[in-house]
Each structure stands twice: as structure tokens, then as C-alpha cells.
Amino acid sequence: MSKENIFVTKPTLPPLNDLIPYLEKIWETRVLTNGGEFHQKFEAALCDYFGVHHICLFTNATIALVTALQALRITGEVITTPYSFVATSHSLLWNGIKPVFVDIDPHSLNLDPARIESAITPHTTAIMPVHCYGHPCDVNGIQRIADNYNLKIIYDAAHAFGVQDAGGSILRYGDLSVLSFHATKVFNTFEGGAIICPDEKTKVRIDQLKNFGHVGETTVVAPGINGKMSEFNAALGLLQLQHIDSALACRQKIDEAYRLKLAGIPGISCIQNSGECVANYAYFPILVHQEYSMTRDALYALMKEKGIHPRRYFYPLISQFPMYRGLASAHPDNLPVALEISQKILCLPIYPGLEMSVVDEICQLIAHPC
Numbered sequence: 001m002s003k004e005n006i007f008v009t010k011p012t013l014p015p016l017n018d019l020i021p022y023l024e025k026i027w028e029t030r031v032l033t034n035g036g037e038f039h040q041k042f043e044a045a046l047c048d049y050f051g052v053h054h055i056c057l058f059t060n061a062t063i064a065l066v067t068a069l070q071a072l073r074i075t076g077e078v079i080t081t082p083y084s085f086v087a088t089s090h091s092l093l094w095n096g097i098k099p100v101f102v103d104i105d106p107h108s109l110n111l112d113p114a115r116i117e118s119a120i121t122p123h124t125t126a127i128m129p130v131h132c133y134g135h136p137c138d139v140n141g142i143q144r145i146a147d148n149y150n151l152k153i154i155y156d157a158a159h160a161f162g163v164q165d166a167g168g169s170i171l172r173y174g175d176l177s178v179l180s181f182h183a184t185k186v187f188n189t190f191e192g193g194a195i196i197c198p199d200e201k202t203k204v205r206i207d208q209l210k211n212f213g214h215v216g217e218t219t220v221v222a223p224g225i226n227g228k229m230s231e232f233n234a235a236l237g238l239l240q241l242q243h244i245d246s247a248l249a250c251r252q253k254i255d256e257a258y259r260l261k262l263a264g265i266p267g268i269s270c271i272q273n274s275g276e277c278v279a280n281y282a283y284f285p286i287l288v289h290q291e292y293s294m295t296r297d298a299l300y301a302l303m304k305e306k307g308i309h310p311r312r313y314f315y316p317l318i319s320q321f322p323m324y325r326g327l328a329s330a331h332p333d334n335l336p337v338a339l340e341i342s343q344k345i346l347c348l349p350i351y352p353g354l355e356m357s358v359v360d361e362i363c364q365l366i367a368h369p370c
């Protein structure tokens, strides 16, 4: 086995020397935050990269989700997936909104549109789906339901940097989409996030909300929060953008190698990428079925023993955490697919720089665990 520990991910960083001129500028101008030059340039560069018109940068995706809900004045109940990182639903609780969990599709692992309608009540105001692992949701199916019931859609697109369909970035769907630039994501600014929004008016409102609700020096128009991205994070983002395409290409090679080497192992299956989309290979999830020679958790423990640290994203389900499990929609009978997947899932290491020899060792270990 590899001599060093191998984690589920390892952040991509630009050459340190390339950062120095940016730091020099920050030291020279003493503009550290509150929408300085790098902040503005990074917003513009991201708009260009995604082919969208309006982006609001944030400190992280969680605060961005909380603010997105405020921006659209969402209240009551919101339909969402239990199969995600807990931040998705926490953003609802922070706004006093009741999450209503709906089961996922067994192939995409995203919110199943066929199950949404029966969860709608007179209190439902929005849907918050997640493009899980960067695999696009059934955006058209979800939009049809939202249109029929006059619901807003906020996509948790934390995993979806760079994912495209035939028409361009999938971030253009819904009313708002929220990205994460956390260290563990395909694109990182250490911490960071963004909201993609459809028009200038919404951008102005979100920018006010992430700045305490301030407009000018003496006016406060809303009970906002501090969600502003600093100049350091924005400068890093500008630099990271220069390397993102090669990082995605590296990830694709690792994804392809895993698929090839894991094919045919009894009891192991890979989650398929959507053939119609440009993927970002953010995660490499496999399912460990009953026919495999040991349980998912035994394989997980064995790999850790050997210095390989996969993760069980997303186990347990959000709906199983104490602050959610009392909800009627959190009952296991309501979420059989999500429950089964969460018990079988294992996300293998994937990141630029992961040696092919290590990918090979990981696959050998999975093929011959005993």
C-alpha cells in the first residue's frame, strides 16, 4: 500500500509564488474585504467562466444557502432531499422553515421528481434540490412541478462547479443556485461560496443581505448577515480559475481508471455519470451490495487500516440526525431508496495528483479484500 495516508480528497492549490503579487497588492492597498478589486474581478471572471450574468460571492455555501432563502422570502415548508450534507437542511432550520424530505432517484441519487407532488401542501413555498456529487438533477421535471404549484427552486449546487448540459452551465436553472468553494470541493478558495442569480435586482438584494442589510453608511433595509468573501479568498479564486480546466481533466482520467478497474467485481457498482452532460468528477461514489464479500462498513474499516480514507458521503441521512428525525417526512418508510443507498455508499479518493498506482492499489484491495 501507499506509504502516505490517502484521503478522500486533497485540495488543489496554485503555485505559491503566483499568489505573491496578489498578496503584495492587498498589503499595499490595505483593502482586505467589503467588495474590493479582487472581489469584483473574481465575480466577473466566474460570470465569464459559467456564461451567466450575475454572481454574488460568499464566505461559504452554508451562509449563501441561508441568505438565498432570505432573498426569496421563503417561509413555511420546503421540499428537499435527505441525501446530502447536513448544511442543505440546516439552512432551512436557520430560517425557521420546515424541511419536507422526499426520496431520491436510485440512479441519479437526486430528488425524485415523481415523488415531489405528493409532498406539496398549502404551506409549501419552494424546492431545494441538490446536484449530488455534481450529477445534475432532473431540472426540467422539477421546473414543471414548480411552475404548476408556483414554487421557487433553490439549487444546492455545492458539488456542481463546471457541470454543463447541452445549453451551458447547470447553474442557470432554478431561481437561484448555490456553489461551495470549500477546501474539499473541485474548486476551492479555502472557504467560499457563491449564489448565481438571474437578474440585477436579485443580485442587489443578495448583496445587501450579505452585508448586514446595509445600503450606504446610514441605511439598513433588512436584517442581513455578514457573508462577504474577503479579498484574500477572491484573489485565490482568480488564481485557481487558471488551473480549473486541467484539474477537471485530471479528475476525469482517475474516474475512467476506477471504472475500468472496478468493472466486474461482484457486489461493487459505480454510479453512472450522466452521458448528456459535461461532468466535473467531484466524487467517485461506489455502492457495496450484499453480494460483496464483506459489508460496506467492514470494507471502509479495512481501507482505513491500510491508510486509505474513503468517506461514507452521505451516511447517515440528514433525516436521521436528532433535529430532523421527529418530522413525519423523516420516517424511514418515506425514504427507502435514500436509506438503502446511504447504507451502501462509499466515496473513493479522487483528486488531481492522485497517482494511478494508488488508484490501482485501491481497486486491487477492493477486488481482493481478504
Ligand code: T4K
Pocket (backbone or CB within 6 Å): 007, 008, 009, 010, 011, 060, 061, 062, 063, 084, 085, 087, 088, 130, 156, 158, 159, 179, 180, 181, 182, 183, 184, 192, 193, 309, 311, 313
Ligand atoms: N451543500 C452540500 C451538498 C455540501 O456538500 C456542502 C459541504 C455544503 C452545502 C456546505 O458548503 P460549505 O458551507 O462548506 O461551503 C466536508 C466539507 O467540510 C463540506 O464543505 C462538504 N460539503 C462535505 C461534503 O465535506 P467533512 O467533515 O467530511 O470534511 P473533512 O474536514 O473531514 O475533510 C475531508 C477530507 O478532505 C479530509 O480527510 C482530508 C481532506 N482535507 C480537508 C480539509 C478541510 C484536506 O486535505 N485539507 C483540508 O483543508 O466535510
